[in-house]
Amino acid sequence: MEIDTNSDFSSIDDIKQLQNQHFLSHLSYSLSHSVYYQSKFEALDLSLEDIQSIDDIHKIPVTTKEEIERHNVDFLAVSKKQIIEYVTTSGTLGDPISIALTHQDQQRLARNERRALELCQITAEDTIQITTTLDKRFMAGMAYYLGATALGASVIRSGIGDPDFQWDNIRRFEPTVLIAVPSFAYKFGNYLLSKGIDPKTTSVRKIVCIGEPIRDSNFEPNTLHQKLTELWDVTLHSTYASTEMATAFTECNEGIGGHLLPELIYVEILDDHNQPVAMGEVGEITVTPFGIEGMPLLRYKTGDLARLHTAPCLCGRNTPRLGAIEGRKGQMIKWKGTTLFPQQIENVLNHISEIDNYIIELSLDELGLDKLKVILPDHLDEYIIAQAQRLLQQRLRVNPILEQNTAAYISNEILPKGSRKPRRFVDKRELVH
Ligand SMILES: [Zn+2]
Known part of the structure; x- marks a missing residue:
């Protein structure tokens, strides 16, 4: 051809x-x-x-x-x-x-x-x-x-x-x-x-x-x-x-x-x-x-x-x-008066070299408002977590809930069994309805 x-x-x-x-x-x-x-x-x-x-x-x-x-x-x-x-x-x-x-x-x-x-x-x-x-x-x-x-x-x-x-x-x-x-x-x-x-x-x-x-x-x-x-x-x-x-x-x-x-x-x-x-x-x-x-x-x-x-x-x-x-339309997050896209959070987290893995999770709280969580590996010490919090606040003016979990949990969330491509962002808002 x-x-x-x-x-x-x-x-x-x-x-x-x-x-x-x-x-x-x-x-x-x-x-x-x-x-x-x-x-x-x-x-x-x-x-x-x-x-x-x-x-x-x-x-x-x-x-x-x-x-x-x-x-x-x-x-x-x-x-x-x-x-x-x-x-x-x-x-x-x-x-x-x-x-x-x-x-x-x-x-x-x-x-x-x-x-x-x-x-x-x-x-x-x-x-x-x-x-x-x-x-x-x-x-x-x-x-x-x-x-x-x-x-x-x-x-x-x-x-x-x-x-x-x-x-x-x-x-x-x-x-x-x-x-x-x-x-x-x-x-x-x-x-x-x-x-x-x-x-x-x-x-x-x-x-x-x-x-x-x-x-x-x-x-x-x-x-x-x-x-x-x-x-x-x-x-x-x-x-x-x-x-x-x-x-x-x-x-x-x-x-x-x-x-x-x-x-x-x-x-x-x-x-x-x-x-x-x-x-x-x-x-x-x-x-x-x-x-x-x-x-x-x-x-x-x-x-x-x-x-x-x-x-x-x-x-x-x-x-x-x-x-x-620069973002996905359906993934716009409204978090405490600010609107942002997961991609912006990813860009900030990627700046911290110690953070080798993470997942951003969005769900709805009991009032139906967006609830934003970033789950980081449990091997990171408090100093790195604080640094992530500070950078997110400085660059995006957001304070998501930062949680830690095992590397295995995060890997599984990024690439769940049977899925075809990795994801860093999990939107659980739809599941609540
Ligand atoms: Zn060219």
């Missing part, structure tokens, strides 16, 4: 033109195949003729996660015969969404991930160790696998966790690239150190970071980034994607936001009233992924908050770039 990536370097006008073509054919496909969009357009007395170009996209109502959860079957746009695989979203809250993939969707995923790896300057010469889940109906692990093999790189399907097995793979096959959750790469690096192996002396030279930001909103490396590059001799690339959108935004070597792949996705940053925010302002990432057959989406509100940057990148690409994820 030959991929022409020159579009990334085309002029901003040509990129827009390309996006317009893909958008119109995606819209036409969605309206002829998706029962959900057919009835939605009909109810609004909206037709294909009303949308002449991508500039009219605002006439189309947004799609929310709740809508897909409620009408999941109506969103599926293909017959059983065309489906080659089922995947689901993580479903951290409520029932996960089912997504059916066609052969074309799988090829699209391969293309998407190949393009993402190429942005990281990964080539057929590289050996890539994938340290994410590759089964459990998880799309991302499979997408990396498809993309890496399409690129012609060698792949090691390590799967999640198990540092001894991860090390065995590094020792045997000398991978140059890890695809990893950054906090896992940090933990794993420290595990190697404890075994007398310096991560810097291994073959690994790049880490493609998923699931957690490695930069602040102004692109400065955050503490996690600093800790990782102190531990490993690597360059880091952040990549952001979700199962519903099946498309990745990946940083080039400049590290100033994840590049949009213009033939695969259109992005808008919207406010709570579904209006575009001013350029460079934070808002909700709203996507229209192109060329999806199984479950096409129009203006899907992801719930993730970030900024979009449209100035040409230093790498020469003119594609828009998505900044670091």
Whole structure:
């Protein structure tokens, strides 16, 4: 499969033109195949003729996660015969969404991930160790696998966790690239150190970071980034994607936001009233992924908050770039008059090098108000706990309840049995209702 990536370097006008073509054919496909969009357009007395170009996209109502959860079957746009695989979203809250993939969707995923790896300057010469889940109906692990093999790189399907097995793979096959959750790469690096192996002396030279930001909103490396590059001799690339959108935004070597792949996705940053925010302002990432057959989406509100940057990148690409994820909409915490996101707490805790593990837990108290708890490992002494309390107060003006528990308890909360990806934040508010 030959991929022409020159579009990334085309002029901003040509990129827009390309996006317009893909958008119109995606819209036409969605309206002829998706029962959900057919009835939605009909109810609004909206037709294909009303949308002449991508500039009219605002006439189309947004799609929310709740809508897909409620009408999941109506969103599926293909017959059983065309489906080659089922995947689901993580479903951290409520029932996960089912997504059916066609052969074309799988090829699209391969293309998407190949393009993402190429942005990281990964080539057929590289050996890539994938340290994410590759089964459990998880799309991302499979997408990396498809993309890496399409690129012609060698792949090691390590799967999640198990540092001894991860090390065995590094020792045997000398991978140059890890695809990893950054906090896992940090933990794993420290595990190697404890075994007398310096991560810097291994073959690994790049880490493609998923699931957690490695930069602040102004692109400065955050503490996690600093800790990782102190531990490993690597360059880091952040990549952001979700199962519903099946498309990745990946940083080039400049590290100033994840590049949009213009033939695969259109992005808008919207406010709570579904209006575009001013350029460079934070808002909700709203996507229209192109060329999806199984479950096409129009203006899907992801719930993730970030900024979009449209100035040409230093790498020469003119594609828009998505900044670091600054929070999740549903995860906004209201704590004693302050609103904040778990990500902000994580950024503060990551500054304290002694704190190697933690979990942020949000529940409702007896009055139905948010109750914020940070659970830290019990091997930390009082001085570190006091330091955490002080830093949270200084930087965020919050005083969460700090508790201590065993390292095993925290590890289990981060990656509960049967789950596919680690989490630092547990929202128990829904469970109370
Ligand atoms: Zn760039």
